[in-house]
Amino acid sequence: MTVTTEVNEHSPEKLLTPVLSSFWDAEDAWTLDAYHRHEGYEGLRKALQMPPDDVIAYVKDSGLRGRGGAGFPTGMKWQFIPQGDGKPHYLVVNADESEPGTCKDIPLLFANPHSLVEGIVIACHAIRSNHAFIYLRGEAVPVLRRLHEAVREAYAAGYLGKNILGSGLDLELTVHAGAGAYICGEETALLDSLEGRRGQPRLRPPFPAVEGLYACPTVVNNVESIASVPAIMNKGKEWFRSMGSEKSPGFTLYSLSGHVARPGQYEAPLGITLRQLLDMSGGMRPGHRLKFWTPGGSSTPMLTDEHLDVPLDYEGVGGAGSMLGTKALQCFDETTCVVRAVTRWTEFYAHESCGKCTPCREGTYWLVQLLRDIEAGKGEMADLDKVADIADNINGKSFCALGDGAAAPIASSFKHFRAEYEQHITGKGCPFDPRKSTLWSDQEVDA
Structure with missing residues (x-):
């Protein structure tokens, strides 16, 4: 810590x-x-x-x-x-x-x-x-x-x-x-x-x-x-309002994790940027660069290195197309496969769905099946449209926000990294070397 x-x-x-x-x-x-x-x-x-x-x-x-x-x-x-x-x-x-x-x-x-x-x-x-x-x-x-x-x-x-x-x-x-x-x-x-x-x-x-x-x-x-x-x-x-921005005043805890040199809790005014936080934490791990990140945990739409200077307050992050959420800043470098990361998040939401409503219960299950096929190189181009359609039928239509959280990383990854999904399909497999990323466990690499 x-x-x-x-x-x-x-x-x-x-x-x-x-x-x-x-x-x-x-x-x-x-x-x-x-x-x-x-x-x-x-x-x-x-x-x-x-x-x-x-x-x-x-x-x-x-x-x-x-x-x-x-x-x-x-x-x-x-x-x-x-x-x-x-x-x-x-x-x-x-x-x-x-x-x-x-x-x-x-x-x-x-x-x-x-x-x-x-x-x-x-x-x-x-x-x-x-x-x-x-x-x-x-x-x-x-x-x-x-x-x-x-x-x-x-x-x-x-x-x-x-x-x-x-x-x-x-x-x-x-x-x-x-x-x-x-x-x-x-x-x-x-x-x-x-x-x-x-x-x-x-x-x-x-x-x-x-x-x-x-x-x-x-x-x-x-x-x-x-x-x-x-x-x-x-x-x-007045002391509290002296920090942060006009509509998002005060201090807060930013949780910096992932491929950063010094992950941990950084308590700072609302409106600080990820670039400033990375400067404090020693930047990304040596020899690597930022590829994508989440501003508020996996249920918030991902952002890229183009958003390093977005003010980390509710209005700034919202204007960039995401949500500040819990201020969980997960940072991933260029060795990370976006498809694999999104698949793992989707597996989590499918497992944690309470099953009360049909869009979330059925939608997350089928998203996992399709994403696993795409990641393994068994998918087809038509599967990308199916994934996008299922995510759209979950987002805003489920009983609670869990469904929205499951759809967010899919929609945002399609926006920023659709070519990477297509590469998995045309190349019949994942182009990323698991030995160079900390996203894989040793057991998975050996397998």
Whole structure:
């Protein structure tokens, strides 16, 4: 894990804005004592002195947008919760991080779990909730243990439980480990799973803000979204807006992975470019160049080296024809076969489809069959039109966004690398040497 906290005035790293990651490299970073040394729970003290509606307005004015994918304004989502309805309100934190390439929430929870706990208390005060849930991906056992310990410390210190810091707020926090289904990253499927049912997306409306967990008003937020709130409350909305762009203000975690010299987490203002991040990370691996990359994980349309200077904010990436998503920057060099990469991603989506809707259930299956044939040199030119047609019949027509995510890499790879697909067909096989790429395992090479 790469986290740069000390920078030279003239180095590229001066663009970094370590907030959530400012003390990740400390030996006891995950403890309450370490969090207290870095102004921990000061934002909560300020928030509890404000009326709930004022906290919502403050977060809304800060311009904080959801860090889980779509970038919906966090304060506005809180504002949707109906007040005076006589029902319990719930906050659910989506920590089911499972998008291929996305790896920011897990290290955040591992190194700085109290930022999330503090943010949860502030959010629950704002939406008038007395029970919050963290839905964590169950495979992350070390993170689960640290999160349980952080919750225990918070209860012991009076940040959770009855009459928090004398404010009159009572709050119970439950940590729930999911069973590892990708579909449970979709907020309504997550709610079904949390209620003990099979994780499948719900028909909307009603939306979770009206009928969510246990048919009660519910806010579902990403880990990073909630963890960013304490710093905003402590240092001010103007401080937060001083970073990033006008429509995408603030700091965020960029997950840089793939064929780069120094992969890791880089916390920087929204609007930084991949070129700048690569300068900080030592560039692509020695002797190689960038071929294609994803701005927000495998479900976002891929971009190429022509997009190195695209501002990495919601508007900039959207204007380039992709989505910022979770800011999972997967970088692939020229040794990578695009057809093979897209086939592997499609296999993942076919495996993780919940099977509820026909376009996704059937479409991803047939995409895998066709792409495997093309990759192996058994395809025909007509298969390319079939793949494009199936992807088009999934995109925007499936029950949830999983289908859209499966179609995105196919459509974008056709746009930028159709000739490479054709080369697999005319050449009766893959032209790339698997021994020169890290995309293949040793077992596959030997075979």
